[in-house]
Amino acid sequence: MPRRWFAALFFSLIPAVACAGSMEWRNYVVPSTGAHVDIPVNIFTEDVGQPEGGIGRRFFTSDHRADLTVQSLPNPDHDTPAIFLKKRRPPADIQYKRVTPRFFAVSSVRNGRTWYNRCNLAKEYMNCVLINYPAAEERQWDAVVTRISLSLAN
Numbered sequence: 001m002p003r004r005w006f007a008a009l010f011f012s013l014i015p016a017v018a019c020a021g022s023m024e025w026r027n028y029v030v031p032s033t034g035a036h037v038d039i040p041v042n043i044f045t046e047d048v049g050q051p052e053g054g055i056g057r058r059f060f061t062s063d064h065r066a067d068l069t070v071q072s073l074p075n076p077d078h079d080t081p082a083i084f085l086k087k088r089r090p091p092a093d094i095q096y097k098r099v100t101p102r103f104f105a106v107s108s109v110r111n112g113r114t115w116y117n118r119c120n121l122a123k124e125y126m127n128c129v130l131i132n133y134p135a136a137e138e139r140q141w142d143a144v145v146t147r148i149s150l151s152l153a154n
Contacts, residue, residue: 025147030056033072035120035127038151040144044068054128066133066141068148072125081119084126105149109135116145122154 023043029036032055043066044059051058056071075084081104096107105118114135119128129152133141 023144027151028057028070030070030072030127033122033125033127034154035070035072035122035125036151036153037070037129038147039068039070040148043144055125066131069130070128071130072122072127073119075122075124075126078124081121081126084119084121112136114138114141116149118149118152120152120154127152127154 023040025038026041027036028039035056039059043061045062046060046064048058048060050056051069051071054069054071054073056069059068059070060066077083079087080101082099085099085104085106090106091108091110094106094108096105098105101121103118103120105116107114107116109115112135113132116131117128119126129148131141131145131148133145
């Protein structure tokens with residue numbers, strides 16, 4: 001009996017991202033800018049509306065332990081990704097940073113949560129995804145974050 005109880009508890013704590021084979025992906029488009037990205041709709045089940053400071057949508061997992069923001073941020077000065085990132089004043093403790101002429105991607109851990117941000121250069125916008133999830137579940141989220149990030153397009 002105790003072993004069965006432990007197994008039930010263990011499997012109930014595994015996040016939905018662990019079941020990668022059963023994920024349903026849909027392409028979300030920011031209508032006014034044309035930015036689009038694949039979203040696992042059986043993970044990010046709650047559409048909570050517009051993000052602050054940009055055009056797009058924000059989504060949560062049903063338990064609110066993780067969130068995804070898809071947005072187009074104005075880039076009126078036509079800044080390169082490096083300059084755009086610098087102007088946003090990212091925290092000094094970034095653990096991952098990649099900047100190219102077409103995009104930037106940064107990630108770190110804050111308050112027990114991993115955050116990942118990628119922005120692609122577009123004509124008058126930076127098209128971005130921002131994902132926050134429990135740092136303890138980083139390995140389970142790797143494939144999901146990678147697919148979301150690589151699917152972001154203008």
